Every structure is written in structure tokens, then in C-alpha cells.
Amino acid sequence: MASSISSDIRFFKIGLRKSLEDGNLKLPKKFSKKYGDGVPNPVYLKPPDGTAWKIDWSLYDGVIQFENGWNEFASYYSLDNGHLLCFAYNETSNIEVQIFDIIDGFEIKYPSLDHIGDDNSIEILNELPPRGWPSIKLKAAAEVSSPSTSKILRSSVKTGDVEKGPDKQNWMQCCKNEEAS
Numbered sequence: 001m002a003s004s005i006s007s008d009i010r011f012f013k014i015g016l017r018k019s020l021e022d023g024n025l026k027l028p029k030k031f032s033k034k035y036g037d038g039v040p041n042p043v044y045l046k047p048p049d050g051t052a053w054k055i056d057w058s059l060y061d062g063v064i065q066f067e068n069g070w071n072e073f074a075s076y077y078s079l080d081n082g083h084l085l086c087f088a089y090n091e092t093s094n095i096e097v098q099i100f101d102i103i104d105g106f107e108i109k110y111p112s113l114d115h116i117g118d119d120n121s122i123e124i125l126n127e128l129p130p131r132g133w134p135s136i137k138l139k140a141a142a143e144v145s146s147p148s149t150s151k152i153l154r155s156s157v158k159t160g161d162v163e164k165g166p167d168k169q170n171w172m173q174c175c176k177n178e179e180a181s
Contacts, residue, residue: 008088009035014102015074017081023071027064031089036064040093045073047097049110077108 011031019025036059045053053076056068077099079085084100099108 008090008096010086010088012084012086015079015081015083015085020074020079020081023067023074025066025070025074025085026060027066027087029063032059032062032064035089035091036062038091039064039089042069042093044094045097046094047077047099047110048107049113051113052094076111083108 009031011028013025013027015025039057042054042056045055047053053073054069055066055073057064057066059065073079079099082102084102086098086100088096090096099110100106101108
């Protein structure tokens with residue numbers, strides 16, 4: 001059996017409540033120092049569901065910090081305190097990301113985009129979708145009458161539930177008990 005060695009640079013981050021509340025994510029210091037000069041701005045996070053999320057970043061105390069677009073990404077995937085994000089950087093603007101629930105150790109169930117083409121309901125907006133939302137092609141309903149041509153059609157994307165394991169409080173208590181032993 002032939003083995004292939006990936007040239008991707010892999011690292012992980014654990015989502016922390018403060019980071020999620022602040023709407024940004026700091027990448028590991030070692031990654032930022034070693035590869036920061038070559039990381040394009042913006043980058044595109046590519047989870048396994050086939051979407052690409054445009055994320056702007058800046059340097060904060062020498063550390064790459066995801067900013068514009070990150071909050072939308074985190075909201076869309078219902079990131080919570082303790083989610084494990086595994087990144088694979090291949091020295092292009094695309095960074096693959098997988099999200100795991102640290103409580104049960106399983107990868108989350110990513111929201112399905114399959115239903116978008118079949119959904120006949122649409123929402124008419126007077127503004128553009130938020131920056132950072134995934135770039136996907138939507139199939140609009142056959143005919144939509146609208147008094148204004150400046151309105152934008154956007155399908156409502158339904159998110160799936162993330163599998164949850166045991167209660168987080170119990171898990172944290174279990175870890176504390178384990179340390180005391």
C-alpha cells in the first residue's frame with residue numbers, strides 16, 4: 001500500500017467563550033510566527049460541506065486573528081465553547097476546517113445545502129447578505145413579482161442540529177475530579 005504524505009500545515013484551536021463573544025479567533029502563536037508572512041488576506045475557510053467562507057484577518061500582538069466573516073462562520077455552524085476546530089493550511093488562500101464537539105468527540109453534522117434548490121420560499125431583502133456568508137449558487141423560484149428591481153432574493157438556509165453529548169457542566173466536573181485523583 002502506497003502512502004502519501006500531506007504537505008498541509010495542520011493545527012487546531014479550541015473555541016473559547018470569550019473568543020466567540022468577541023467575534024474573532026486568534027490562531028496559534030507558533031503558526032502565526034512561522035507562516036504568518038505567507039498567509040494571504042483574506043483567506044477562505046472550507047468546511048466539508050462544500051462552502052467557502054471569506055475571512056479577513058489582522059495581526060494582534062504578532063498573532064493572526066480572524067475578524068470580518070468569522071462571526072458569521074461561527075454563528076452559521078453554531079460554534080460553542082469547547083468546539084475543536086482542526087485546520088489544514090496548504091499555503092494558499094484556502095484553509096480546510098473540520099469542527100468537532102469536544103464533549104462527545106464526534107465531528108458536527110454540518111448544515112445541509114441540498115434543500116436550497118428545492119425550497120420555494122424566498123425572502124426579499126433591501127440589503128446585501130452579511131459579509132462572510134458562504135458563496136453558494138441559489139436557484140430562485142420561476143417567477144417572482146417585485147415592485148423594485150434593487151431587491152435581492154435570498155433563500156433562508158436552515159441549519160441542522162449539532163449532536164450534543166453529556167451536559168458540559170457534568171463533563172467539566174468529571175475533569176476536575178479526574179485531576180484530583
